[in-house]
Amino acid sequence: MSLTERLQSVLVALAALTGVGAGLLWPVGPAAGHLVLPALLLMLTAVLVQMDAAHVGEVRQARPLVAASLFLNFVLTPALAWALGAGLLGGEPDLRIGLLLLLVTPCTDWYLVFTALARGHTGIATALLPVNLVLQLALLPVYVLLLGGQAAMIDAATLTRSVLLVLLVPLTLAVLLRRAPGWVGRGDRNTAWRRRYVTGPAGRLVVPLLCVAVAAMFAWQARTVVEHAADLVSLIGPLVVFFVLLPLIATVVSRMLRLPAPQRVTLTMTVTARNSPIALAVAVAAFPDRPLIAVALVAGPLLELPLLAVIAQLVRVRHPAATRAAP
Numbered sequence: 001m002s003l004t005e006r007l008q009s010v011l012v013a014l015a016a017l018t019g020v021g022a023g024l025l026w027p028v029g030p031a032a033g034h035l036v037l038p039a040l041l042l043m044l045t046a047v048l049v050q051m052d053a054a055h056v057g058e059v060r061q062a063r064p065l066v067a068a069s070l071f072l073n074f075v076l077t078p079a080l081a082w083a084l085g086a087g088l089l090g091g092e093p094d095l096r097i098g099l100l101l102l103l104v105t106p107c108t109d110w111y112l113v114f115t116a117l118a119r120g121h122t123g124i125a126t127a128l129l130p131v132n133l134v135l136q137l138a139l140l141p142v143y144v145l146l147l148g149g150q151a152a153m154i155d156a157a158t159l160t161r162s163v164l165l166v167l168l169v170p171l172t173l174a175v176l177l178r179r180a181p182g183w184v185g186r187g188d189r190n191t192a193w194r195r196r197y198v199t200g201p202a203g204r205l206v207v208p209l210l211c212v213a214v215a216a217m218f219a220w221q222a223r224t225v226v227e228h229a230a231d232l233v234s235l236i237g238p239l240v241v242f243f244v245l246l247p248l249i250a251t252v253v254s255r256m257l258r259l260p261a262p263q264r265v266t267l268t269m270t271v272t273a274r275n276s277p278i279a280l281a282v283a284v285a286a287f288p289d290r291p292l293i294a295v296a297l298v299a300g301p302l303l304e305l306p307l308l309a310v311i312a313q314l315v316r317v318r319h320p321a322a323t324r325a326a327p
Contacts, residue, residue, distance in 0.1 A: 008309045019219040029219060029220050033216070043213060044109060044113070045170040047202075050116065051116075051126065065267055068250075069128060070131075074135055085099050092234065092292075101296075101297060104140065107269075107273030108133045109275070111273035114309070117206065117316070126171075128270055232296075235299045239303045249271075250264075251264070265316070276304065279297050
C-alpha cells in the first residue's frame with residue numbers, strides 16, 4: 001500500500017478545503033467547474049486501465065451481490081432517504097428534495113475509485129455501473145413524485161451523454177492503453193511492459209486525480225457553500241446517519257450472503273457512494289428557481305468523499321491474493 005493510499009482520507013479532506021479557499025480568494029469558480037469532468041474522466045481511465053476485461057464476465061458468478069446491490073440501492077435507500085428527510089428536515093421542503101435527489105442516485109464514478117483503492121472487485125463494480133445509471137435516471141422522477149412531492153424529469157439526451165462520458169469514454173481509453181504495448185511482444189514480456197509503463201503509473205495517478213477533482217468541485221461551488229452555510233449545517237445529521245448506516249447494512253448483508261472479501265468491498269462502495277454530479281445537474285435543470293436544492297447537493301460531497309476514503313481504509317482487502325482469486 002503506497003503512502004498516498006494510506007493518506008487518502010487526509011488528502012481528500014485537504015483537497016476539499018483547498019478548493020473552498022481558492023474559490024473564495026480568487027475568481028477561479030468557472031475555470032474550476034470546467035476542470036471537474038476532465039479530472040473525473042482521467043481518474044476513471046486510470047482505474048479502468050488496471051482492470052482485466054476478462055473479469056467483467058465474472059459478474060455472472062456474483063448474482064447474490066448484484067441482487068443485494070439492486071435491493072439496497074433502489075428499495076431500501078429511497079425509503080431511508082424519505083425517513084431521514086421527514087424526520088430531520090420536516091420543515092425544509094427544498095432541503096428534503098435535495099437530500100432525496102442525492103441519496104436515491106447511486107454513484108456511477110467515484111465508487112470505482114474507492115473500490116479499486118480498497119481492493120474490491122472492480123470488474124463487477126464496472127458491470128454494475130450502467131445498470132445503476134439507467135435505473136436511477138428512470139426511477140428518479142418516480143422517487144421525487146412519491147417521496148418528495150415533485151417530479152424531476154430528465155431526457156434521453158442527458159442519459160446518452162452521461163453513459164458516453166462516464167462509461168464509454170474512460171473504458172475506451174483504458175482499452176486502448178492496455179493494448180498499447182502489443183508491439184513489444186507476447187506473453188511475459190508484454191505483461192511486464194504493461195505493468196511497468198501502463199498499469200503501474202495509472203495506479204499511482206488515481207489518488208492525485210481524485211484530489212484534483214475534489215478541489216475543483218469545491219472551488220467551483222465555494223461561494224454557494226459559504227452563502228448557505230447555516231442551511232448546510234442542518235444536513236449534517238441525515239448525511240452522517242446515511243453514510244454510517246449504509247456501510248453497516250452492506251457489511252451485515254455481505255456476511256449473510258457469505259460473499260468473498262473483494263465482493264464485500266464492492267457491495268459496500270456500490271451502496272454507499274452517491275452520484276452528486278448527476279443529482280446536481282438534475283437539480284439545476286429541474287429546479288432553477290430553488291437554489292437550496294442545489295446547495296443540499298453541494299453539501300453531500302463535503303461529507304461523502306472524506307468518509308468514502310475512510311471507509312475504503314476500513315474495508316480494504318488486506319491480502320491481495322484474495323482479490324485475484326475471488327470471483
